[in-house]
Amino acid sequence: MSFCPHCAAKLLIEIPTGDNMPRYTCGACNTILYENPKLVVGCVAEFDGRILLCKRAIEPRLGYWTVPAGFMELGETLAQAAARETLEEACATVTLGSMLAIVDVPEASQVHVFYRGTLTDGRYAAGDESFEADLWAPDNIPWDEIAFRSGHIALKQFLAQKEARIEQLHTEIALRNRRE
Numbered sequence: 001m002s003f004c005p006h007c008a009a010k011l012l013i014e015i016p017t018g019d020n021m022p023r024y025t026c027g028a029c030n031t032i033l034y035e036n037p038k039l040v041v042g043c044v045a046e047f048d049g050r051i052l053l054c055k056r057a058i059e060p061r062l063g064y065w066t067v068p069a070g071f072m073e074l075g076e077t078l079a080q081a082a083a084r085e086t087l088e089e090a091c092a093t094v095t096l097g098s099m100l101a102i103v104d105v106p107e108a109s110q111v112h113v114f115y116r117g118t119l120t121d122g123r124y125a126a127g128d129e130s131f132e133a134d135l136w137a138p139d140n141i142p143w144d145e146i147a148f149r150s151g152h153i154a155l156k157q158f159l160a161q162k163e164a165r166i167e168q169l170h171t172e173i174a175l176r177n178r179r180e
Helices: 078-090 149-164
Strands: 011-014 023-026 038-047 050-056 069-071 094-105 110-119 130-136 170-173
Touching: 038 078, 038 094, 038 149, 050 078, 069 078, 078 094, 078 110, 078 130, 094 149, 110 149, 149 170
Parallel strands: 038 110, 094 170
Antiparallel strands: 011 023, 038 050, 038 069, 050 130, 094 110
């Protein structure tokens, strides 16, 4: 970022008075630009004991499988974002359950939030960002082909909690290059 979005003056990087982090600041209009983590929201959706996964048709991780998830839009609730992403990526409508997991992804400056969900009518298809969508039996999930560590965590938690017949919110930090 080089120029102020408010007045077009050249931005500086400095620690503003009363702050402790370097920020983009504008000497002309005194604007401080705060860069904060992005929210990614998704859904582990189930139908007849099988879990909905999408094969990514976009980078990053083109060709890998993922639970439907994506960036939250302005004006949305977390639940609305999870339902919208499931519709966009898998053409599926879901009834959302409780929140399943919050995964911090510090290397990407993101926080990933996953809900439990149930396909409302069992219908799904590949959306614009997916090569395909399919329902997978838990024993057949392609674990080595799951796109992101956060999705791996959410899927594992969903299955473990279902087997234990509990529902609790799981929190974890996803570290790069670490897979279970």
